Amino acid sequence: MSGSGLSSLAAAMESAVQDAPGVRVQTDVLIRAATAIDHSGPGSPDWRARVAGAIEELVAAGLVECPRTKAGWDRRTLPELPHWVRRSAPPVAAPRMTAKPWHxxxxxVPTVDSERRLSSAERGLLDAVNRWLPAADQVPVVPMRERSWGLLGDDKALEKLRSGRLFVPGRLTLELLRCRSTWPPVQQRVLGAGTWLIVENWSTFESLCTAAEADGFDGRIIFGSGNQVGTRLAALADKGDTPASPVLYFGDIDVGGIRAARLAVTTAQGAGWPAIRPCRPLYELALASPHRLRVQPASADTVSWTTAWIAGELGQQVAMCLTRGEAVRQEAVGLEILGPAPFAALVADV
Structure with missing residues (x-):
């Protein structure tokens, strides 16, 4: 990764975007910039996926925007690539906080603001806390989302800011704000100190637990609960429960399943965990199912992220299902399918 946090390919593309004479930059220009620093790239089978991933990095960093219509995308080969990107307008700098009496x-606070300007969300929280602190010793300790609502009128705002610079040592703490993190109980089966496997749906969680116990699996299986996976992983992180090795994920092959996987990846990054990777053997078993459901095709962004996350031929196959509007539920990998194979082989980080 470069000093800007971008991969080398994305950094080369960013330079090309900044050097381009117009706001709209053709993808061919980005590919030439990437090829200039990786001459062997165009000959590798995953080159298109790497290019798509680098463009996605630029989008995620707010540096470029992709076309919003189908006509703006090359859909002949997966992953889809935009025909062009548009340079994002530079963000308007937030004004520095004016001098005021701080608790x-x-x-x-003034020192932090002088180092790097505070965002409007950060300023809003600090202003609210400054008003609230004089009477803080009179209030009870409440769940974090209740305090967030009382301070900011948004139950999840404090949760989002908690992973940022305002909560590093010596600054804000939950104790100072008279609140505590509260999460639903995490359903998990701890069988040892080895690999962690997050599973989206309950039925598959139960079947995997049964197979794991029968085969002496030395790891942990966690029920992700779909879109609730963020709160499940946050609950583990708040308790200091941290994996020692990469965490594997297995979910539905559809838009919702990929959305949950993406949330798990983001939450793990925020918690400082090892990377969450797809459990490739289980996804391969799911794709082997003869059944497909017809669903709404996924967006280009979802397909691109999936291709980069799963990677390789398996990533291409899953992306093709998403593009075609084909879904495979993880219940396809039921107990009857799991039974014959050694469980450790099914959760190998390959």
Whole structure:
């Protein structure tokens, strides 16, 4: 990764975007910039996926925007690539906080703002806390989302800001804000200190637990609960329960399943966990199912992310299902399918 946090390919593309004379930059220009730093890339089978992933990095960083219509995309080969990208307008810098009397527990705020301007969300929280602190010793300790609602009128705002610079040592804490993190109980089966496997649906969770116990699996299986996976992983992180090795994920092959996987990846990054990777053997078993459901095709962004995350031929196959509007539920990998194979082989990080 470059100093900007971008991969080398994305950094080369960013330079090409900045050097381009117009706002709209053709994808061919980006590919030439990437090829200039990786001469062997165009000959490798995953080159298109790597190009798509680099463009996605630029989008995620707010540096470029992709076309919003189908006509703006090359859909002949997966992953889809935009015909062009548009350079994003530079963000308007937030004004620095004006001089004001800060509560003595917030004496550090002007220094932080002078180092790098605070965002409007950060300023909003600090202003609210500054008003609230004088009477803080009179209030009870409440769940974090209740305090967030009372301070900001948004139950999840504090949760989002908690992973940022305002909550590093010596600044804000949940104790100072008289609140505590509260999460639903995490359903998991801890069989040992080895691999962690997150499973989207309950039926598959139960079947995998049964197979794992029967085969002496030395790891942990966690019920992700679909879109609730973020709160499940946050609950584990808040308890200091941290995996020692890469975490594997297995979910539905459809838009919802990929959305949950993406949320799991983002939550793990915020918690400082090892990377969450797809459990390739289980996804391969799911794709072997003869059944497909017809669903709404996935967006180009979802297909691109999936191709980069799963990678290789398997990533191409899953992306093709998403593009065609074909879904495979993870219940396709039921207990009867799991039975014959050694469980450790089914959760190998390959």
């Amino acid at each position: 003595h527990l917030l004496h550090w």
